[in-house]
Amino acid sequence: MGSRTFPSSPPVTIRRAVAQDAKRLTRLVRGSGAYAGKYAAAVAGYRVGPDYIEAHRTFVAVGGEEHGGRVLGFYALVLAPPELDLLFVADEAQGRGIGRLLVAHMQAEAGAVGLDRVKVVSHLPAEDFYHRVGAVRTGTEPANPPAVPWDRPTFEFRIPSE
Numbered sequence: 001m002g003s004r005t006f007p008s009s010p011p012v013t014i015r016r017a018v019a020q021d022a023k024r025l026t027r028l029v030r031g032s033g034a035y036a037g038k039y040a041a042a043v044a045g046y047r048v049g050p051d052y053i054e055a056h057r058t059f060v061a062v063g064g065e066e067h068g069g070r071v072l073g074f075y076a077l078v079l080a081p082p083e084l085d086l087l088f089v090a091d092e093a094q095g096r097g098i099g100r101l102l103v104a105h106m107q108a109e110a111g112a113v114g115l116d117r118v119k120v121v122s123h124l125p126a127e128d129f130y131h132r133v134g135a136v137r138t139g140t141e142p143a144n145p146p147a148v149p150w151d152r153p154t155f156e157f158r159i160p161s162e
Helices: 019-030 037-042 050-055 098-112 124-132
Strands: 004-006 012-016 057-063 071-078 083-089 117-121 136-141 152-158
Touching: 012 098, 019 050, 019 057, 019 071, 019 083, 057 098, 071 098, 083 098, 098 117, 098 152, 124 152
Parallel strands: 083 117
Antiparallel strands: 004 012, 012 057, 057 071, 071 083, 117 152, 136 152
16 A cells, blocks of 8 residues: 555654564564553563564555654554554654544455455453454453463454445
8 A cells, every 4th residue: 555644733744664663563562552561571581573564564664754654553454364463653752643544544454455354352451442442352361371361352343345
């Protein structure tokens, strides 16, 4: 799909992630306020490496000049089986519609490659977000100790055919 600019305030461009983005994406995951406290173990050693970026459809939301062109969020779409594996928005950029833009971009990408559904295993604090952006609750992913010692809700995005 290439690089697209979505109307929002401030302007945000979504582009394909490149290997050089790996360290900043890792910092975004590890520094997420959604994983503070009891959830910290789930991302403590997490790494988004260049190999991961290369293997999956990974896209970043980049802020305009007022944000110094910084990465404000990203997502990774795994094609087989279809899953939104990662979706993060920087703490300071939340509430500005960037997550919603990333989801819309993911849905367009999924449709472009012929997917009709995309699964999401949600982090508990993100459950309301997925409801708001149109995902349908499908069940529960059992705990996977020690990294994830709690059950997580699963969702599905239904992708309309073009």
